Amino acid sequence: MAILEINDASVSFGPISSRYEVLQDLNLKVEENEFVAIIGFSGSGKSTLMSLLAGLQNATSGEVLFKQKQIAEPGPDLGMMFQNYSLLPWLSVLDNVKIAINAVQPKLSKPELEEKAKHYVEMVKLDHAVDKKPQELSGGMRQRASLARTLSLDPEVLLLDEPLSALDALTRSELQDQILNIWEKDKRTVVMITNDVDEAVLMADRIIPLTMGPSATLSDEFKVNMERPRNRHTLNDHPEFMRLKSEITAFMLGLNQESKKCTGATIPMPKVIPKNFSPPVMAPTFKQNPVTIKKPNNVA
Missing domain, CATH: 3.40.50.300 (P-loop containing nucleotide triphosphate hydrolases)
Known part of the structure; x- marks a missing residue:
C-alpha cells in the first residue's frame, strides 16, 4: 500500500x-x-x-x-528540507535542532532533549560545531544542520x-x-x-x-x-547507469525542445546600436604669460 x-x-x-x-x-x-x-x-x-x-x-x-x-x-x-537553510540565525546548531524537537515533543525533559539533539547533530557529523551560529558555518555545514533538524522530527x-x-x-x-x-x-x-x-x-x-x-x-x-x-x-563504468543517464537526458532535452515548439519561444535580441564616442576632451592647457618683476624705487 x-x-x-x-x-x-x-x-x-x-x-x-x-x-x-x-x-x-x-x-x-x-x-x-x-x-x-x-x-x-x-x-x-x-x-x-x-x-x-x-x-x-x-x-x-x-x-x-x-x-x-x-x-x-x-x-x-512529513519532514521538509528546503533549498535554503532556514536556520534561526541567533541560535546555535544544537539549539536549532532543540527548538524543532521541542515543537513536536514538548514533554521531553531537558537532559532527554539535549541527548536527542546531540544524537542528530552527530549523525550529520557536526558534533565539532554544536555551539556555532549559522553565520559561522560554511554552506555545506548549514545544510547538514538543516538535515539534522529535519531528521530530529522523526518524520516517516x-x-x-x-x-x-x-x-x-x-x-x-x-x-x-x-x-x-x-x-x-x-x-x-x-x-x-x-x-x-x-x-x-x-x-x-x-x-x-x-x-x-x-x-x-x-x-x-x-x-x-x-x-x-x-x-x-565506479558508476561511469556501470552499463545500467550509463543507459539511464542517456535515456533520461534525451527525454528531458526532448521536453525542452517540444516546449519551445509549442510556445514558439524565441529570445528576441535587442537592437543595440554602438554609441559613437567623440575623442576624449583633453584638459585645457593655459599659456603662461611671462611675469615681470618691478624693482622698488629705492633699490639701485
Whole structure:
C-alpha cells in the first residue's frame, strides 16, 4: 500500500477569469521506504509539487493522501528540507535542532532533549560545531544542520526540495552519501526534487520527470535497477547507469525542445546600436604669460 499518494491533483493561482495553471492532473504513488526522485527544469513547478506533498500548499482540485488520509496541513510525519537553510540565525546548531524537537515533543525533559539533539547533530557529523551560529558555518555545514533538524522530527516521509543545489561538487557528493547512509539505516520514505540526472540515478529507486510548465504534469517513470549500496567511483563504468543517464537526458532535452515548439519561444535580441564616442576632451592647457618683476624705487 502506498504511504503517499497524489490523485488527479492540480494547482492553479489567480482569479477564475485569468487562472495560471502551475500543475495539472498529477498522479503519484510512493511506497513505504522507497526513494523517489522527481526531476525537472527550473520553473516547472517542482517546489510547488513539494509544498503540495508537505501540506504547505492545497490542491485546487484532486487529493493528496498520507496513509490514505487527506493532507490538510503540515505535520511532523512529513519532514521538509528546503533549498535554503532556514536556520534561526541567533541560535546555535544544537539549539536549532532543540527548538524543532521541542515543537513536536514538548514533554521531553531537558537532559532527554539535549541527548536527542546531540544524537542528530552527530549523525550529520557536526558534533565539532554544536555551539556555532549559522553565520559561522560554511554552506555545506548549514545544510547538514538543516538535515539534522529535519531528521530530529522523526518524520516517516523525508521531503527534499533540491537541498544540495547550491553546494559545490565535493560538498554535494559528501551530503549525497550522508543522506543515502541515513536512508539505508533508518529506511525512511524519501521524495527528492532535483535537476541533476547523475544525482537522481545515484540515489533513487525511481525517477519521475516533471514536464515543462505551465500545466506541468508527471511523466512516465524510469526504474533504477541497480544494486545497493552504489559506488559513485565506479558508476561511469556501470552499463545500467550509463543507459539511464542517456535515456533520461534525451527525454528531458526532448521536453525542452517540444516546449519551445509549442510556445514558439524565441529570445528576441535587442537592437543595440554602438554609441559613437567623440575623442576624449583633453584638459585645457593655459599659456603662461611671462611675469615681470618691478624693482622698488629705492633699490639701485
